[in-house]
Amino acid sequence: MAAAVRLFHERGFHATSMQEIADAVGLQKGSLYHYIGGKEDLLTVIMMEVIARYNRKLAEIRAMRLPVRQRLELAVREHLIGIADNLAMLTIFLRESYALGPEQQELLGAEMTRYNTMFEELYLEGVAAGELRPLDPKLVGRTVLGACNWLYRWYRPDGGRSLDDLAASVVDILLGGIAAGPSAC
Amino acid sequence: MAAAVRLFHERGFHATSMQEIADAVGLQKGSLYHYIGGKEDLLTVIMMEVIARYNRKLAEIRAMRLPVRQRLELAVREHLIGIADNLAMLTIFLRESYALGPEQQELLGAEMTRYNTMFEELYLEGVAAGELRPLDPKLVGRTVLGACNWLYRWYRPDGGRSLDDLAASVVDILLGGIAAGPSAC
Amino acid sequence: MAAAVRLFHERGFHATSMQEIADAVGLQKGSLYHYIGGKEDLLTVIMMEVIARYNRKLAEIRAMRLPVRQRLELAVREHLIGIADNLAMLTIFLRESYALGPEQQELLGAEMTRYNTMFEELYLEGVAAGELRPLDPKLVGRTVLGACNWLYRWYRPDGGRSLDDLAASVVDILLGGIAAGPSAC
Amino acid sequence: MAAAVRLFHERGFHATSMQEIADAVGLQKGSLYHYIGGKEDLLTVIMMEVIARYNRKLAEIRAMRLPVRQRLELAVREHLIGIADNLAMLTIFLRESYALGPEQQELLGAEMTRYNTMFEELYLEGVAAGELRPLDPKLVGRTVLGACNWLYRWYRPDGGRSLDDLAASVVDILLGGIAAGPSAC
DNA sequence: TATGAATGAGAGTTCATTCAT
DNA sequence: AATGAATGAACTCTCATTCAT
Numbered sequence: 001m002a003a004a005v006r007l008f009h010e011r012g013f014h015a016t017s018m019q020e021i022a023d024a025v026g027l028q029k030g031s032l033y034h035y036i037g038g039k040e041d042l043l044t045v046i047m048m049e050v051i052a053r054y055n056r057k058l059a060e061i062r063a064m065r066l067p068v069r070q071r072l073e074l075a076v077r078e079h080l081i082g083i084a085d086n087l088a089m090l091t092i093f094l095r096e097s098y099a100l101g102p103e104q105q106e107l108l109g110a111e112m113t114r115y116n117t118m119f120e121e122l123y124l125e126g127v128a129a130g131e132l133r134p135l136d137p138k139l140v141g142r143t144v145l146g147a148c149n150w151l152y153r154w155y156r157p158d159g160g161r162s163l164d165d166l167a168a169s170v171v172d173i174l175l176g177g178i179a180a181g182p183s184a185c
Numbered sequence: 186m187a188a189a190v191r192l193f194h195e196r197g198f199h200a201t202s203m204q205e206i207a208d209a210v211g212l213q214k215g216s217l218y219h220y221i222g223g224k225e226d227l228l229t230v231i232m233m234e235v236i237a238r239y240n241r242k243l244a245e246i247r248a249m250r251l252p253v254r255q256r257l258e259l260a261v262r263e264h265l266i267g268i269a270d271n272l273a274m275l276t277i278f279l280r281e282s283y284a285l286g287p288e289q290q291e292l293l294g295a296e297m298t299r300y301n302t303m304f305e306e307l308y309l310e311g312v313a314a315g316e317l318r319p320l321d322p323k324l325v326g327r328t329v330l331g332a333c334n335w336l337y338r339w340y341r342p343d344g345g346r347s348l349d350d351l352a353a354s355v356v357d358i359l360l361g362g363i364a365a366g367p368s369a370c
Numbered sequence: 371m372a373a374a375v376r377l378f379h380e381r382g383f384h385a386t387s388m389q390e391i392a393d394a395v396g397l398q399k400g401s402l403y404h405y406i407g408g409k410e411d412l413l414t415v416i417m418m419e420v421i422a423r424y425n426r427k428l429a430e431i432r433a434m435r436l437p438v439r440q441r442l443e444l445a446v447r448e449h450l451i452g453i454a455d456n457l458a459m460l461t462i463f464l465r466e467s468y469a470l471g472p473e474q475q476e477l478l479g480a481e482m483t484r485y486n487t488m489f490e491e492l493y494l495e496g497v498a499a500g501e502l503r504p505l506d507p508k509l510v511g512r513t514v515l516g517a518c519n520w521l522y523r524w525y526r527p528d529g530g531r532s533l534d535d536l537a538a539s540v541v542d543i544l545l546g547g548i549a550a551g552p553s554a555c
Numbered sequence: 556m557a558a559a560v561r562l563f564h565e566r567g568f569h570a571t572s573m574q575e576i577a578d579a580v581g582l583q584k585g586s587l588y589h590y591i592g593g594k595e596d597l598l599t600v601i602m603m604e605v606i607a608r609y610n611r612k613l614a615e616i617r618a619m620r621l622p623v624r625q626r627l628e629l630a631v632r633e634h635l636i637g638i639a640d641n642l643a644m645l646t647i648f649l650r651e652s653y654a655l656g657p658e659q660q661e662l663l664g665a666e667m668t669r670y671n672t673m674f675e676e677l678y679l680e681g682v683a684a685g686e687l688r689p690l691d692p693k694l695v696g697r698t699v700l701g702a703c704n705w706l707y708r709w710y711r712p713d714g715g716r717s718l719d720d721l722a723a724s725v726v727d728i729l730l731g732g733i734a735a736g737p738s739a740c
Numbered sequence: 741t742a743t744g745a746a747t748g749a750g751a752g753t754t755c756a757t758t759c760a761t
Numbered sequence: 762a763a764t765g766a767a768t769g770a771a772c773t774c775t776c777a778t779t780c781a782t
Contacts, residue, residue: 203757
């Protein structure tokens with residue numbers, strides 16, 4: 001599994017052969033099939049693990065006893081950190097989802113919708129509390145989360161700046177916008 | 186080419202065979218090699234075309250005689266519309282970039298950096314003019330553009346709302362943030 | 371095809387690899403797939419060819435202007451000769467039918483039922499004409515045809531006796547029985 | 556063994572994996588090798604058991620104090636009943652014999668020849684007694700026994716008619732032939 | 741007696757690409 | 762300009778069997 005995550009991340013799902021995975025764990029490729037159902041299974045397991053973790057985390061955050069705006073900020077921050085801290089798994093998750101078969105894609109899609117919905121509800125709560133601007137919630141979710149997801153495309157852990165700083169900055173951008181002054185308010 | 190774009194979009198690069206492309210254009214698969222250098226060439230051409238178009242467009246926008254904030258808004262809007270209007274090509278561009286060989290990836294990366302740099306410079310111009318908040322320009326670029334790029338994952342043209350509206354809303358979110366009141370100002 | 375027939379006959383369907391077929395025709399095994407859909411296709415084609423030929427032949431014989439008993443004798447004789455003359459194909463047909471997938475088996479089964487039904491009708495015609503004993507027609511068909519089919523298990527073309535003789539003898543056994551005297555008459 | 560018989564019958568020898576046999580008996584597949592020498596051994600044992608049983612039975616029948624024609628009728632009847640009553644084993648026996656290695660096939664072939672020879676001798680005894688028509692004994696054996704063997708291809712135990720009836724009818728066909736009147740006598 | 745990890749050979753199949761025509 | 766036969770390497774996956782425990 002760890003080997004698969006590493007290889008799928010480095011070379012991509014299609015470009016990784018079972019032979020390479022087997023080599024990485026010092027087994028014959030046939031031997032892998034004692035542990036897994038097949039190559040796609042490996043991907044499915046990774047994917048499901050990621051989304052489950054994310055859904056769990058977001059549910060926790062929503063339930064916290066904090067002002068809604070702080071909870072939303074936390075949600076965004078944790079989303080970002082979740083990517084940066086598990087760059088390999090999340091790169092696979094975000095990049096290879098269309099490599100799954102239709103059924104698995106549907107399952108995955110349903111879980112992802114759950115995540116989006118939770119985020120939208122959190123946002124709506126913030127709007128109701130007067131802490132967030134009233135906008136199309138779906139669009140907010142997609143825009144904010146999309147901005148975060150893009151992280152996997154450029155974040156490299158060996159960067160100088162701390163991850164917390166970075167997350168804080170992104171949160172600032174998304175919450176406050178980039179426009180100056182009253183124009184956006 | 187058009188056939189390749191359609192098929193790469195629908196099925197993905199790896200899942201599309203030369204046979205399918207040949208079928209789509211009514212040729213034998215061997216005959217394709219009179220027109221193209223190979224499968225990866227096809228992808229490269231699509232990719233390069235997209236990024237060239239984007240670079241050209243952004244250069245134009247930057248050079249316009251408009252207040253910088255309007256130019257930046259336009260840049261974001263055009264970025265979004267460029268995706269939505271060429272969903273197939275841009276899906277391929279954003280999704281399949283790692284299917285390219287290392288050299289092509291480098292070439293492509295250089296062009297993409299150019300685009301990002303232009304955007305960052307535009308942003309910086311806005312900061313200098315006092316129209317945009319002073320933030321890490323790289324991060325702003327990546328966040329704003331990332332939010333836009335995510336569009337390819339969920340935008341479907343048959344939606345009820347107009348594309349212009351949608352673009353305007355996204356611009357509003359990114360420029361103004363989602364937080365309410367003076368807190369973000 | 372001819373190579374497949376020979377190899378399937380000699381070694382059996384499962385024991386014949388695509389590699390061996392490819393070797394037999396001087397091609398790479400991948401090259402076979404320009405001509406066939408797969409290994410099972412090869413078998414299906416052989417099977418369908420055999421049963422079609424048999425159905426055609428029996429329909430012809432039934433329609434002949436001959437006394438019904440002669441037509442039935444001819445049917446049995448031709449059934450036998452058809453096996454002996456195409457021992458390879460008929461061995462495959464009779465021995466490997468369960469190697470087909472369920473759908474192909476059903477198709478094949480339907481055609482085989484057609485053959486049996488034609489034979490039963492011919493028999494019934496003979497009964498109506500008073501030329502054949504009235505017995506359960508299904509059982510007659512299965513018994514007579516089963517006796518013939520068994521030929522593929524022991525007939526070897528290099529035997530001394532002529533095939534016509536042999537067929538005549540089997541016809542005699544099946545029509546006249548093996549019991550002596552009036553007991554069976 | 557019972558599990559193997561069932562599975563070989565249902566799916567065929569090649570289509571049955573050791574895993575499936577192990578599952579059927581609630582063992583791990585490695586554990587099977589404490590009891591058997593291998594997959595082919597399993598088949599060999601089944602085969603040998605069948606032919607031994609048949610040889611024993613036919614020897615008994617030959618030795619009975621009955622008119623030869625009755626003994627021959629009995630032999631045919633028991634041959635049929637032996638198939639119908641042990642459809643799984645006999646299907647395997649009659650269908651999978653070519654799945655054996657050459658040596659086992661030779662051993663098996665020798666035993667089968669013994670059976671045929673006994674049958675031919677019984678027939679010859681009947682001819683000598685004037686109770687059976689003088690015909691080529693080898694051909695009689697192959698034809699009569701072939702007709703019987705075919706039973707495994709169509710007999711299904713849940714049929715309405717009794718097995719005894721069926722056997723009697725087949726015996727009648729084979730002994731008396733299907734032709735009417737003196738023509739066959 | 742039983743496990744189950746591991747083997748290793750081989751299966752059928754796919755596919756981008758080449759090239760003589 | 763186009764064919765289509767052919768390649769050859771790579772692919773995922775299966776399976777009977779072995780063996781240390």
